[in-house]
Amino acid sequence: MADIVSPQGNRGTGIGRRGVLKGAGALGLAALGAPLLAACGSSSGDQTAGGKTKVRIVSWMGFEPGRKDAWKAVCDAFNAQSKTIEVSMVGWPFTQYSNNVLTQTQSGALQGDLITAPPDLAARLLSLNQFLPVTEAVNAARVTPDAKLHAFMQKDGQLYGVSTVTVGFGMLYNEQIFKENNLQPATSPEEWVEQGKRLTKRPDKFGIIQANTLAEEGSFWFNLQNTINAYDGVWAQGKTPMVTSEPVIKTLELFKSLYDSSIPKGLNDAQMMSLMGDGRAAMGMVVSATVNVLKTGSPKIYGVLRSAASPWSTKKATSRVHPIGIYKGTKNKDAATEFLTWLLEPKNMALLTMKSLDAIPPYPELNDVPEFASYLKDLPWLSGYQDVTPVTPMDLMGDFINANDEFGHILLTNFQESLTKGTSIPDSMAKAQTQLEDLAKRLK
Template sequence: MKGTRLLLAMGYAIALGVCGAAEAAEVTYPSWQWGESANAALLNKVKEKFEKDNPGDTLRSISVPYDGFFDKQYSEVRAGSPAEIVSLFDPEMASYVKQDLLEPLDQYLAMAGVSPDQLSASHKIAIRNGHVYGVAFQTNPRALLVNGKLLKDAGMAMPTNLDEFLAALKKLRDPAKQQFGFYSLSTSGPAQDAYLQTAPIILGFGGSWFKAGQPTASDPKTIAALRFIKKVYDDGFVPRVDSRAAQQMFIDGKIASFIVGPFLVGFAAEQNKATYENIEATIPPFPGKQAAAVTVFLGIPKAAKNKDAAGRFIATLLKPEMQRSVVEIIKALPAVKGSIPTGFVDQNPWFRAFVEAGDHAVSYAPEGMEEYGPEIYNLIGPAIEDILFNNADVERAANDLQTELEKFVSGKKAN
């Protein structure tokens, strides 16, 4: 332990020597999350601390639309004119690392007194050859978030298996109240959204799109999950809205359950006390019991103008006070292990399901092909939409997709 502390202290001193002499600078940080109340509250807290502790440094927050965000960001990074801070989901993180587009963050972790082995398991995708290239702003394992009042008003207990869950969805559907029992994909949109919204269900059934870099679209468990997604759509158990509108419906008490990250609780706490006070959570009652996780990473592009100042901002985010605030303000899992405030789970029992999910959750990115995520979305997303909106036969569509994915993998190996 003494040796570890000595190394951390040495790293901190080295980082100060490298970064402390750097001139103060402006850090540009565009993100859709500046427009989300809970996320903005935390980010502004980190911004205030960063600017206070680093006189002359400033952070320019830029609220941008979510739609098209990742394509625009990638174009700017590739063109050599990026912002100082980039936001990356799991597949983008893997892709940027593979393309060597990011600055290693090791010295900035040292500034914060954090060693790589203290980072949460979600960082596996952000580490290459022993260097850390991304830090989690937040990790959101997926659990079944439930409005307990709606369930109790329907005379039902928390479902523990698939049959009970389907029975609950049928009973909870109330057209007169515009009330639904569940949300899953039900509108056409970007391929990434189709992939992201269905991945927790696919994994929950024990299925997957890839295992160890090989396609598994035709796996019986994957097909079973697709049949479930189609059933709840065809039977009218889910509203015909996109995921963001569905989040608001959950907050407004119109959707009883939602496989989503804990961040939605933070939104509910701010917007609807009645929903917030009745929130419960459990591992989704699907046969596979596998949880998915979605992480928002922050990175610094190699071509960024003011990399040292951006690193100081990331070091500020990693400070203990800020890591506790990730949990308290946005209700997500933090980057640094052991940062959940004492008593938080006891005071917020619903959070326990997310902690348990986080302990064994796997990234929603295609396993073994994470860096090709955006390309893979463009194959999988249309196939899912064909099943839902064009009434394509599930098994045939899955087998056709398997063939397409196998061709895709062969093409990448050939290159």
């Protein structure tokens, strides 16, 4: 495994889309159950010096380039108009986030009032009864959250979370590199492989970027999980793992072809962002939120970023809803509900969405905000992300959505033997299938 790149311009600081904070302050924070970290504002005590009730949003977004500024703008806007409540963000970088939230909620130690969560964590927290209904806030804000997007946050006729950001996968590419090589975005997996080979000039330039290090296992699995859409497959049906099925085997063979020919081996999130930001990577199947990270960290590249639909006939791509919900253990339910109501009002959600460089509205009322409609017309990189056929992680993972990280760990540990040790993919997946069936027995 030769690459494990140290890209030019990878300064060792900053965050990838799903990445760990690389600065000195982050490295000591990875322990499970670590105290909540203040991302903006103070996290001590229940009231400010001025007597305002403190409401804390537990999130990783206060650590993500671009998005942290968006949330700060929203917190500041709310705090400026509220005489009784002060809202702030607390949490951890993404790679530590899910484990810490699960550990602290189940032990009753989470010092927060609202929780933002990626879809797999949100589904798990709901199954563990860690959310309160948000119906009161939704009704007061007079919005109608998209039923399909939010289906996984409904239980017993109640809604338990509303999306603050919905991102989908698409082919993000450097238009300048494509023009220089007389290329148009691929429309089949085979063409994608060939384009990746053509645009790769190791060790300096790479056709395709995709995280693939077990040191950042969550990012590896996050991206690979979407690739099953190339062959219209699923990773699991109900409690039955499907990793020996033909679509999964073909998916992993596709990834190995890209890994052997075009993707830097041992690539992590921060290196992905540096390669793309320095113009040394041509394309990647990444979520739309990557654009915000690149615009913040590498503004010069922003003007040449474009997107295309998934390079396969169905155009299927995973769409990920990241809801915010009221934590069941909050001591400030009324104040948390008041903030959530304010946030869900279309003009305020539009502010968050635009500042975050997002594009998929959580409810149709957002389209009635004139500024949001104008904003969508001015995003040259957006069209490909709009041209996909969305599926959800729940569609792909069956009942294993509540054990998504464990599923990914088992699959990647075995797949690594095929990537680096010469084990055939059918053999490594036969081993993974057995281990996943054992995991299925422990699912609730």
